[in-house]
Structure formats: structure tokens, C-alpha cells
Amino acid sequence: MQASHPLTVDLYELTMADSYLRRGRNERAVFDLFVRPPVPARRFLIAAGIERALDYLLTLRFSEEDRNYLRSLGVFSDEFLAYLADFRFSGDVWAVREGELVFPGAPLLYVDAPRIEAQIVETYLLNVVNFHTLIASKAARVRLAAGFEASVVDFSPRRDHGPGAALGVAYASYLAGLDGTSNVEAGRRLGIPVVGTMAHAYVMSFASELEAFRAFAADHPAPVLLIDTYDTLEGARRALVVARELREQGRALVGVRIDSGDLPTLTRKVRRIFDEAGFPEIKILISGDLDEYRIQAFLAAGGVADGYGVGTRLGTSYDLPALGGVYKLVEDEAGPHLKKSPGKQTWPGRKQVWRREEEGWIRDVLGLADEAQPGEPLLRPRLRAGRRVAEAEPLESVRERVRTRFASLPEDLRVIAEDPKPTYPLEASPGLLALARRLERARN
Amino acid sequence: MQASHPLTVDLYELTMADSYLRRGRNERAVFDLFVRPPVPARRFLIAAGIERALDYLLTLRFSEEDRNYLRSLGVFSDEFLAYLADFRFSGDVWAVREGELVFPGAPLLYVDAPRIEAQIVETYLLNVVNFHTLIASKAARVRLAAGFEASVVDFSPRRDHGPGAALGVAYASYLAGLDGTSNVEAGRRLGIPVVGTMAHAYVMSFASELEAFRAFAADHPAPVLLIDTYDTLEGARRALVVARELREQGRALVGVRIDSGDLPTLTRKVRRIFDEAGFPEIKILISGDLDEYRIQAFLAAGGVADGYGVGTRLGTSYDLPALGGVYKLVEDEAGPHLKKSPGKQTWPGRKQVWRREEEGWIRDVLGLADEAQPGEPLLRPRLRAGRRVAEAEPLESVRERVRTRFASLPEDLRVIAEDPKPTYPLEASPGLLALARRLERARN
Numbered sequence: 001m002q003a004s005h006p007l008t009v010d011l012y013e014l015t016m017a018d019s020y021l022r023r024g025r026n027e028r029a030v031f032d033l034f035v036r037p038p039v040p041a042r043r044f045l046i047a048a049g050i051e052r053a054l055d056y057l058l059t060l061r062f063s064e065e066d067r068n069y070l071r072s073l074g075v076f077s078d079e080f081l082a083y084l085a086d087f088r089f090s091g092d093v094w095a096v097r098e099g100e101l102v103f104p105g106a107p108l109l110y111v112d113a114p115r116i117e118a119q120i121v122e123t124y125l126l127n128v129v130n131f132h133t134l135i136a137s138k139a140a141r142v143r144l145a146a147g148f149e150a151s152v153v154d155f156s157p158r159r160d161h162g163p164g165a166a167l168g169v170a171y172a173s174y175l176a177g178l179d180g181t182s183n184v185e186a187g188r189r190l191g192i193p194v195v196g197t198m199a200h201a202y203v204m205s206f207a208s209e210l211e212a213f214r215a216f217a218a219d220h221p222a223p224v225l226l227i228d229t230y231d232t233l234e235g236a237r238r239a240l241v242v243a244r245e246l247r248e249q250g251r252a253l254v255g256v257r258i259d260s261g262d263l264p265t266l267t268r269k270v271r272r273i274f275d276e277a278g279f280p281e282i283k284i285l286i287s288g289d290l291d292e293y294r295i296q297a298f299l300a301a302g303g304v305a306d307g308y309g310v311g312t313r314l315g316t317s318y319d320l321p322a323l324g325g326v327y328k329l330v331e332d333e334a335g336p337h338l339k340k341s342p343g344k345q346t347w348p349g350r351k352q353v354w355r356r357e358e359e360g361w362i363r364d365v366l367g368l369a370d371e372a373q374p375g376e377p378l379l380r381p382r383l384r385a386g387r388r389v390a391e392a393e394p395l396e397s398v399r400e401r402v403r404t405r406f407a408s409l410p411e412d413l414r415v416i417a418e419d420p421k422p423t424y425p426l427e428a429s430p431g432l433l434a435l436a437r438r439l440e441r442a443r444n
Numbered sequence: 445m446q447a448s449h450p451l452t453v454d455l456y457e458l459t460m461a462d463s464y465l466r467r468g469r470n471e472r473a474v475f476d477l478f479v480r481p482p483v484p485a486r487r488f489l490i491a492a493g494i495e496r497a498l499d500y501l502l503t504l505r506f507s508e509e510d511r512n513y514l515r516s517l518g519v520f521s522d523e524f525l526a527y528l529a530d531f532r533f534s535g536d537v538w539a540v541r542e543g544e545l546v547f548p549g550a551p552l553l554y555v556d557a558p559r560i561e562a563q564i565v566e567t568y569l570l571n572v573v574n575f576h577t578l579i580a581s582k583a584a585r586v587r588l589a590a591g592f593e594a595s596v597v598d599f600s601p602r603r604d605h606g607p608g609a610a611l612g613v614a615y616a617s618y619l620a621g622l623d624g625t626s627n628v629e630a631g632r633r634l635g636i637p638v639v640g641t642m643a644h645a646y647v648m649s650f651a652s653e654l655e656a657f658r659a660f661a662a663d664h665p666a667p668v669l670l671i672d673t674y675d676t677l678e679g680a681r682r683a684l685v686v687a688r689e690l691r692e693q694g695r696a697l698v699g700v701r702i703d704s705g706d707l708p709t710l711t712r713k714v715r716r717i718f719d720e721a722g723f724p725e726i727k728i729l730i731s732g733d734l735d736e737y738r739i740q741a742f743l744a745a746g747g748v749a750d751g752y753g754v755g756t757r758l759g760t761s762y763d764l765p766a767l768g769g770v771y772k773l774v775e776d777e778a779g780p781h782l783k784k785s786p787g788k789q790t791w792p793g794r795k796q797v798w799r800r801e802e803e804g805w806i807r808d809v810l811g812l813a814d815e816a817q818p819g820e821p822l823l824r825p826r827l828r829a830g831r832r833v834a835e836a837e838p839l840e841s842v843r844e845r846v847r848t849r850f851a852s853l854p855e856d857l858r859v860i861a862e863d864p865k866p867t868y869p870l871e872a873s874p875g876l877l878a879l880a881r882r883l884e885r886a887r888n
Contacts, residue, residue: 005607007631008601008628009627009629010628011627011640012642012643015642016643018664023659025649069632077663115649122643123602124607127604158570158571158769160605161605161606161612161760162575162605162612163571163608164606165605165608165609166571182454182456183453184454185451185453187451188510196457198456198459199456200783202460204781215467216463220519221518222519312766312768313766316605316766321760321765322760324603325603327602
């Protein structure tokens with residue numbers, strides 16, 4: 001379980017909470033966490049960070065040191081600081097499963113809790129759900145582009161937004177279908193397979209490329225050689241020398257990596273060099289600023305690769321570096337709330353999302369929680385009165401569900417092309433529409 | 445000092461290191477960390493993360509648990525695991541000062557250390573320097589767009605790439621000239637001023653906007669009211685009611701925040717409402733997907749604001765979500781190394797950067813460390829034999845230097861407009877050019 005970060009919170013959550021407390025305004029309130037549609041270039045999202053959000057709620061405490069710091073700011077009442085000393089999240093949370101395919105506009109989770117509790121968890125919940133969902137959704141696209149036979153791994157740590165982000169990227173991208181990561185910490189902490197090859201600096205540190213290849217192959221049980229330091233095709237022939245030497249020892253060269261140049265042409269030529277020499281088993285891995293668009297273009301140009309190392313553009317979700325997830329009050333003791341400003345709608349009330357699905361299509365209905373709708377309810381009770389309803393699902397099981405999900409993904413959701421305003425198969429139920437209309441009339 | 449993350453490392457750094465060790469190849473090597481030019485839409489960079497990189501080098505140890513995990517991977521020699529048990533970084537580091545204005549192409553730091561030590565720190569050094577420099581450079585642009593009179597604060601935690609990234613964003617943007625952050629953890633851990641207003645949910649939780657404003661003003665010593673939940677101009681008039689009530693009590697309404705709508709028009713109208721009522725001291729703060737481009741457009745359209753809350757686009761460096769910092773071998777026992785592939789040049793040898801500057805211009809010269817060049821040397825000795833040469837500079841002092849720097853920034857570096865291929869006032873010295881030519885001839 002991740003350590004909680006009680007002060008990773010926007011100051012205003014706490015000042016508002018203090019005001020609610022002074023006024024005895026701690027009735028139950030419901031907040032929806034959802035991503036506003038449309039999300040450019042994303043036909044669907046893979047929900048992630050839900051488990052970490054739940055862990056946070058379960059472990060959130062304000063230590064004496066935390067409270068002393070807050071007191072030093074001079075804006076909090078003693079009453080509120082005393083309240084924080086005993087703080088325990090006591091509310092309910094309904095959420096989609098970790099790894100669930102979802103559409104912008106539908107809640108990923110809702111918090112139903114005393115108002116103060118529900119308010120002060122906003123910042124952290126948004127942070128971890130926005131970030132992990134962002135990366136999982138990007139990784140899913142990379143997987144779709146690469147196909148399900150190829151190996152795809154996370155090579156992003158050097159460009160991610162800090163060491164914590166690197167761990168989150170490894171987690172979210174593995175969950176969404178990647179095969180491993182270069183990040184050793186992710187292997188240790190999360191059990192994700194760790195992978196790696198060699199760097200140009202290694203090759204350059206030897207008098208010749210062949211000497212470097214021989215040394216690495218001797219010292220590593222499953223060598224993958226980087227062949228583009230000088231001339232890629234020459235590099236491939238030198239790798240072949242090493243492959244022959246290993247074969248004589250009863251060992252094997254696992255593969256080569258190409259990180260630069262005209263990848264479609266080079267991979268075809270390198271493939272031919274290995275195949276004609278009787279080494280069809282040597283894998284070709286490519287890397288170098290890859291993402292789903294470039295992998296798709298590589299394949300369209302006739303490139304051949306067994307694996308892809310994907311870095312910067314995965315780890316920062318380069319074409320969409322943030323997800324617009326929001327956390328909005330939808331119901332409290334005064335009843336359901338409607339907020340409607342230009343381009344920004346928040347549906348009122350405690351809700352459910354029902355999925356209707358057959359081969360070739362998915363359609364989700366967003367409705368009121370107490371409506372009876374056909375389909376599979378996506379929001380499930382996860383915390384009740386501040387306790388887990390069931391244990392967290394193991395990562396491998398989440399990953400397996402995502403993999404199964406992809407196997408039956410409708411064609412229109414597999415499209416990679418950039419689309420600034422995708423539409424989503426999500427519609428409001430008659431009951432929800434009627435409630436929104438009624439609230440709108442009441443306001444006017 | 446930040447805790448070290450020994451396993452935040454790409455696996456290949458460790459497998460290469462193992463091979464170096466087995467072969468007794470632990471001679472000294474020099475690696476440059478630099479950002480490849482051009483960097484789209486960045487006329488300069490603000491170096492950050494240097495101090496954290498040094499802290500990492502000073503504290504890097506591999507615990508028994510770390511080594512047991514590495515052993516479990518089945519790719520490391522016992523000799524290497526024993527080496528890690530005694531690991532201490534023993535090398536030298538030269539680096540620019542935290543907060544220094546630098547240009548892509550020049551080293552931000554170089555590591556001169558036994559090859560294995562220099563190699564295994566690559567991933568972490570790149571991660572923290574890339575990330576913090578990315579954010580500091582973005583924040584500097586936001587500051588330039590907003591001008592030096594306005595208050596500019598970080599509102600990004602809910603969209604940053606995890607809680608660790610949120611702390612890094614608060615740090616790097618404060619260093620680069622922002623005035624504070626909404627992130628309470630950054631206040632506690634780093635002493636950065638924390639700021640905040642109120643949310644729409646607070647306003648909506650009261651029967652009327654005026655009631656919400658009165659409650660918040662009563663409960664907060666320095667209230668800033670969010671006035672755009674329903675109708676912004678009505679909200680301004682209601683804020684005025686509260687401002688009058690506070691004045692009668694000898695208190696003051698600090699300001700209002702507007703988060704949506706036609707901000708140039710609304711801020712002008714709200715400014716007039718307050719001014720005509722005799723409240724010119726009420727500040728207007730704006731927020732809502734702001735960045736340097738939007739602040740510039742807001743001001744060009746005649747908007748008036750005393751402060752800006754900048755979130756998503758700052759915290760993810762939205763227009764450029766990653767910096768292409770690399771870490772390249774430039775010299776070892778075989779002499780200086782040259783790597784020249786299409787579009788990717790690495791200058792050979794141990795280097796220095798000299799800054800020549802007069803009012804109105806800056807020019808940097810990249811040369812060999814033992815050359816005598818006029819100008820101020822930017823790379824300074826920071827670690828010698830694994831120890832700090834001097835204590836880390838306090839954050840406030842770094843911030844003051846950056847502020848002074850901006851005061852004399854040449855006009856051409858102040859340009860905000862997006863430029864996909866900026867050019868930089870950085871040139872290679874005659875000595876460096878001669879060395880590169882000599883190495884190139886030797887290779888061919």
C-alpha cells in the first residue's frame with residue numbers, strides 16, 4: 001500500500017473544510033470524479049489509479065507534524081486542527097474496476113461522505129486518477145498500434161516527471177498491456193518484468209564494436225545488442241559473428257536493437273541478413289521516440305520488428321500530457337445539484353453507468369443510481385463506511401482483464417488516427433435527462 | 445535532502461556496469477548531461493534539479509534488500525553484487541548553478557568518475573534534471589508573459605504526474621519566479637508560500653452565492669471569493685456587498701477569482717465595478733487553463749488582472765511535455781570521444797561554458813575545459829571525490845538570482861511566440877572545433 005500524502009492537497013480544500021466545520025455543515029455530499037469530453041485523440045480511456053486512490057482514503061491521517069505546519073499558516077481554527085487530529089475517512093466510494101475501459105463523461109468514481117471528508121480528498125484523488133488513467137490510456141493505444149504479438153516495453157524513466165512518475169508510468173502501462181519496463185524500481189516494488197539491452201556508451205567504450213558485442217554476450221545470459229552506434233548494417237553483420245560464436249557454445253543471441261535511422265528499411269535489411277544466415281530466431285527491437293503514431297507508420301512502411309521500446313512519448317503522454325479529470329458536487333442534503341456553464345456540464349445526482357455490449361459494439365448509459373437499466377453496472381461499491389468492501393485485485397489479474405477486453409474491442413475504438421474531437425458511445429438515461437431538465441427549470 | 449532511489453535506474457545501466465566490472469574496465473570516464481537543440485518554443489532553459497541530482501549522488505547506496513532483488517533477476521554476477529554493497533559515488537561533478545539560464549547544447553553538468561559509477565547514475569540524473577528544468581523553463585515563460593508586478597501561483601497539483609511531480613512542479617516554478625503554490629506539501633517541505641481561494645462546490649453548497657461569500661469571509665482571515673459560479677458580474681456585485689461589510693468591521697476583502705468566460709471583458713467590467721464603488725484595492729485573480737500564450741493574449745485583449753493561478757499547462761509543460769536531455773560519454777582513458785550521427789552531435793572532451801554578456805546581449809562559448817576563454821565560466825566544481833565542494837544554496841537565494849537574471853534579460857530572449865526551431869547564442873570555441881575535426885579525420 002502506498003504511503004498517504006496528507007498535505008498533497010490544495011490549500012483551499014482545507015480552508016473550505018474549516019469553514020464547513022465551523023458552520024456545522026458536515027452533512028453527506030456526493031462528488032463525481034469524471035473526465036470532461038471530448039478528450040483529443042482518445043477514443044476511450046483505461047481507468048487507473050483507482051486502487052491507489054482507495055489506499056489513500058484508507059490511510060489518510062494528519063500527524064502532529066502535519067497539524068503543526070497547518071497551524072503555522074495562521075488561517076485555521078483550533079477546532080479544525082482538532083478535527084484533523086482524529087480524521088478518518090468514513091465515507092463510501094463507488095468506482096469502476098482498475099483497468100476498466102471507460103468513456104469521458106461517465107464517473108470513474110464517486111465519493112459519498114460527510115462533506116468535509118469528501119472535499120479534502122479532491123486534490124489527491126484527481127492527481128492519482130488523472131495521471132495513471134492518462135498513462136494507461138496512452139499505453140493502450142501503443143499496444144493497439146503494435147499488435148498483440150509484439151513485445152512492447154516502457155523505456156521512459158529518464159524523461160518522466162520525476163522518479164515517482166516513472167514508477168507510475170511503469171505501473172499504468174503494464175496494467176494496460178505492455179510487457180515490461182526498464183525501471184528496476186518498478187520490478188522490485190510491483191513485480192513488473194524488467195528488461196534492458198545496452199547503450200551506445202558501452203559500445204563506444206571498447207576499441208571496436210565487435211569487441212563490445214563479444215564482451216556483452218559473454219557477460220550477459222540473454223544478450224540483446226545495440227547495432228546502430230556506427231553503421232547499422234555493419235552492426236548487424238558483427239552481431240551475426242557473435243550469434244555464430246554463441247551458437248557454437250550452445251547459447252543464443254536473443255536480439256538486436258536499432259535506435260535511429262530509417263527504421264522500416266533498416267529492419268527489413270537486418271531481418272534479411274539474419275534470416276539468410278540461418279538465424280530467424282534473432283529478434284529485432286526498435287526504439288527512439290516511438291509512440292502509437294510512429295509504430296503505425298513504421299508498420300505501414302513495411303517495417304518488421306519483434307519488439308518496441310517506448311519512452312518519452314509514452315511516459316509523458318506526449319500528444320496529450322494531461323487529462324481533464326474533475327471532481328464535482330452532484331448531490332447533498334439539499335438534493336441533486338446541476339451545474340451548467342457553456343461547454344461544461346455536470347450531471348446531477350448519484351449515478352450509475354450501465355454497459356451494453358455485443359460483438360462489434362459497446363454502448364454505455366449514464367443514469368441515476370436507483371434507475372433499473374439493462375446492462376452491466378460499471379460502478380461498484382469499493383469502500384463502505386471507510387472500509388474496503390473487498391481486497392484490491394492483484395495487478396496480474398487486472399492486466400489479464402484488460403487483455404481480454406482488447407480481444408473483443410470494437411473496430412471503431414481501435415482507430416489510432418488523431419481526432420481532436422472524438423465522440424463516445426455514452427448516453428444519458430431518460431431518468432437523468434428528466435432530472436436535469438427539472439433542475440434547470442427550477443433555477444430559471 | 446531527498447531520499448535516494450537506488451533502483452530508479454534502467455536495467456541496462458546495471459548490466460553494462462556488471463560487464464565493466466568483470467573486465468576491470470573501471471577507468472575514469474566523463475559524461476556530459478545536455479539538452480539537444482533546438483527545443484521547440486524555448487528560447488532558453490532554466491537549469492533545475494541540479495541540487496537534487498547532487499543529493500542523489502551523495503546518498504546513493506544499495507541496501508541488502510536492493511541487492512537481493514537484483515540477485516533474484518538472475519543476470520548479475522556475485523562480484524557485481526558485492527561491489528554494490530560497498531558502493532559510494534567517488535567522482536567529481538561540475539555543474540551550472542541551480543536556476544542558471546542556459547542554452548540547449550551546452551552541458552548542464554558533467555560527471556567525471558570511475559566508469560561504473562558514472563554509468564549507473566545516468567537514469568536518475570536525467571530524470572530529475574530533465575523534469576525540473578522542463579518545469580522551471582516553462583514557469584519562466586509564464587512569469588515573462590505575466591510581467592513582474594503580477595502575482596503568479598502554481599495551481600497544478602490535480603493534473604501533475606503524481607504527488608511527487610506536484611512537489612517538483614511547485615519547487616521548480618517557485619525557483620523560476622512564481623510567487624507560491626496551492627500545494628500544502630510544498631509549503632511544508634520546501635517553505636514555499638501556499639495560497640488558495642475557494643471552489644465552486646463551496647458556493648454551491650450554500651443556498652445563495654451571497655450567503656457563501658459572507659460565510660467564507662467570516663471564516664477566513666484573508667478572503668478571496670470565487671465569483672463565476674453563476675453570473676460573474678452579479679458575483680462581483682455580491683462580493684462588493686461583502687467588501688462593504690468587511691470594511692465596516694475594519695477588515696478587507698483581499699480579492700476575487702474568475703475561472704471562466706471572456707476573461708479580458710469580464711476583468712475590465714469587474715475592475716470598473718470595484719473601482720467605481722471605491723474599492724480599487726480588491727485584487728482580481730484569474731485562472732482556468734492559463735499558460736504564457738493565454739496570459740499574453742489576455743493582456744493584448746486589454747484584460748486587467750493582479751494575479752494568475754496557473755495549473756495544468758504549467759505543471760505538465762503542456763506545449764512541450766518532455767525535455768530531450770541526454771547523457772553522453774565524451775572522454776575516457778582512450779581520450780576524447782566524438783559521436784556524430786545525422787542531427788545528433790556530441791562534442792568531445794571535458795568542457796567549459798563561458799558566458800559573455802553586456803546589456804542587450806548574451807553569448808555563450810562552449811570550449812575545452814583547459815582553454816583560456818574570456819567570460820564567466822558557468823560550470824563550477826560541485827562534487828570533488830564524492831563530497832560537496834560547498835553547501836547547497838538556499839532556495840530563496842536561487843530564486844533571487846533568477847529574479848535578478850530576468851531584470852537584465854535581452855529582448856530577444858523574452859519573446860513568447862511559439863517557435864519550432866529557435867536558435868541559441870551558443871558557439872563552439874576554436875579549440876573544440878579543432879578537436880572535433882581531428883577526431884573526425886582520425887575515424888575516416
